[in-house]
Amino acid sequence: MQNFMYHIPTKVLFGRGEIRKLGGEIKAYGSKALLVYGGGSIKKIGLYDTIVNILNENEIPFMELGGVDPNPRITSVEEGVKICREKDIDVILPVGGGSVIDCGKLIAAGTRSGSDDIWGIVTGKVPIREVLPVITVLTLAAAGSEMDTSAIISNMETHEKTGPSNPGMRPKAAIMDPEYTFTVSKRQTAAGTADMISHVLEVYFNNNRGAYLQSRFAEAVLKTCVEYGHRAYNTPNDYEARANLMWAGSWAINGLLSKGAPVSWSCHAMEHELSAYYDIVHGEGLAILVPHWLRHMLKEENVWKYVEYGVNVWGIDPSLPEMEIANKAIEATADYFKAMNLPSALREVGIDESKFDIMAERAGKGLEKAFVAMDAGDVKEIYRKSL
Ligand code: NZQ
Ligand code: ZN
Numbered sequence: 529m530q531n532f533m534y535h536i537p538t539k540v541l542f543g544r545g546e547i548r549k550l551g552g553e554i555k556a557y558g559s560k561a562l563l564v565y566g567g568g569s570i571k572k573i574g575l576y577d578t579i580v581n582i583l584n585e586n587e588i589p590f591m592e593l594g595g596v597d598p599n600p601r602i603t604s605v606e607e608g609v610k611i612c613r614e615k616d617i618d619v620i621l622p623v624g625g626g627s628v629i630d631c632g633k634l635i636a637a638g639t640r641s642g643s644d645d646i647w648g649i650v651t652g653k654v655p656i657r658e659v660l661p662v663i664t665v666l667t668l669a670a671a672g673s674e675m676d677t678s679a680i681i682s683n684m685e686t687h688e689k690t691g692p693s694n695p696g697m698r699p700k701a702a703i704m705d706p707e708y709t710f711t712v713s714k715r716q717t718a719a720g721t722a723d724m725i726s727h728v729l730e731v732y733f734n735n736n737r738g739a740y741l742q743s744r745f746a747e748a749v750l751k752t753c754v755e756y757g758h759r760a761y762n763t764p765n766d767y768e769a770r771a772n773l774m775w776a777g778s779w780a781i782n783g784l785l786s787k788g789a790p791v792s793w794s795c796h797a798m799e800h801e802l803s804a805y806y807d808i809v810h811g812e813g814l815a816i817l818v819p820h821w822l823r824h825m826l827k828e829e830n831v832w833k834y835v836e837y838g839v840n841v842w843g844i845d846p847s848l849p850e851m852e853i854a855n856k857a858i859e860a861t862a863d864y865f866k867a868m869n870l871p872s873a874l875r876e877v878g879i880d881e882s883k884f885d886i887m888a889e890r891a892g893k894g895l896e897k898a899f900v901a902m903d904a905g906d907v908k909e910i911y912r913k914s915l
Contacts, residue, residue: 529739529788536782538675539701542775544767546703547578547665551586553701557661558619561590562612564632566598566624570667573711579623579665591615593635596624599682599689599803599810600631606646608635612660620662625720626671626810629664630679633697636660637679650681652692659696667708669774670720670811672727672781674702682804689804704778706770714761718868719811721757721773725750725861726814727780730793733825733833733899739789746785747840752776754841754864761868794898795821798907801887808877815870816877819862820913825900826854833899834858874914884911 541549554561561583570576583590593608611617612635622632638646640658648654666674673679677698680691712720732746753776759769779785798821799813826834831850838844838857846853862872871877888911892904 529736529742530790532787534784534787535695536675536698536784538699538782540675540704540778541701542704543771544705544707546705547575547582550579550663550665550703551582551588553663553703554583554588554619554621555586557663557700559588560615560617561588561619561621562608562617562635563590563592564596564608564620564622564624564628564635565592565594566596566628568594569711570623573667573708575623575665575667575708579621590621591617596628596631598627599807600627602647602650602681602683604631605634605638605650605681608632609638609646612639618660620660621664622662623665623667625666625668626673629662629666629671629673629699630681630691632662632664633673633679634681634691636662637692637694637697647683650683650691651688656692656694656696659694662697662699663701664699665703665708666774668712668716668720669709669770669777670716670723672724672777674699674704675778675782677783680800684807687804689800702778704774706767706774709760709770709774710765712764714764714869715809717757717761717764718865718870719809719815720777721753721761721811721868722815722818722865722870723811724773724777724780725753725757726795726818728753728785729818729822730795731786731789731791732837734786734789734791735830735899736789742785742787742789743836745779747836749776749780749785750841753780758864758867791899792894792897794895794902797891797895798910801891802874802879805883805887806877806879808879812871812877815865816872816874816914817910818865819858819872820910822858822861824906824910824913826858827900830900874911881912881915884908887911
């Protein structure tokens, strides 16, 4: 296990009705809020009205930025920064899923950056200085942005999807009421579950054999996703399923699982190119790529990790030959996604090989420290196998 620093200070208010504490959490950090939300789901579920009432009852003046797209655009971030600067906003309140929260985080990082090059903040060209506090209300269990330090933004003109990680962007507080996710569609429930499973697999498959506890933590999160992903998909208002899935989504990516066992991510790098060029649903891109990524990396010298995965997560018979366990574990993963009607081939989401070279070139950078070092050639091979 390698040295690490553990500091995950997000205050989580979890469960039915916790929204009533929102006013106090905002006032602890600021006095004028920017309410950020997406295409309208929070209005449909009545959450928008609840929050506006809370802000008014607590005499917290606020501005709004609605209409944030899935795969949030830099244009929304720039619009939010403009509002915050003009209206002297000092706390950001994103209410929604990962797209809304990521947009809110970058608005928080851009407002007092002193720079008008907000895309430069996203790409890391412009340093992040003071980040406004982010208080979030989660409505979709998936990205895990409610407790982590990252934010991913798309520039549809240049077909780039990227983003920084900065401790200041970690939300100060997250209100997580599973009931808000009862209305999440089957499609988004499936995509979100695939996203969380991929977050765990990206750090679970690492070469640090001594990081025993991290691996058992990761297996626990994986088993929770496996158990409750299908349950929430089949019974959308199953509170226990939605609660466990929501909590698993946060721990899949908030940093705990990679402590002492650092590894660079590879499957996400490949998927972000798909979303950047084709604007597909992030979790659907991962459901297609993950099984091929796992197959591509499997070798005699790392089969031990696949055996852990197959036996401890999928309950595969440990007395079988190691390679057989490994392949059964990969099949179980692919079958699990298929059972939620997730796509299993790029063609199903309108992607052909025409942009493989440019996407592989960009995704292939920085994968030398992944569980299995990869380059553009590996990425292109995985795209090809995923067609
Ligand atoms: O537009 P709204 O009204 O919000 O509707 C959304 C959207 O259409 C809808 N939705 C959300 N909550 C709902 C609901 N519909 C009904 N009932 C509810 N309670 O679901 C759709 C998808 O929302 P979105 O926020 O895009 O989904 P998700 O949470 O999966 O976020 C995906 C984004 O997260 C980024 C992805 O790149 C993608 O842009 N990620 C962020 C990460 C991070 N910050 O660390 C890591 C992840 O790997 C991921 O890359
Ligand atoms: Zn993801």
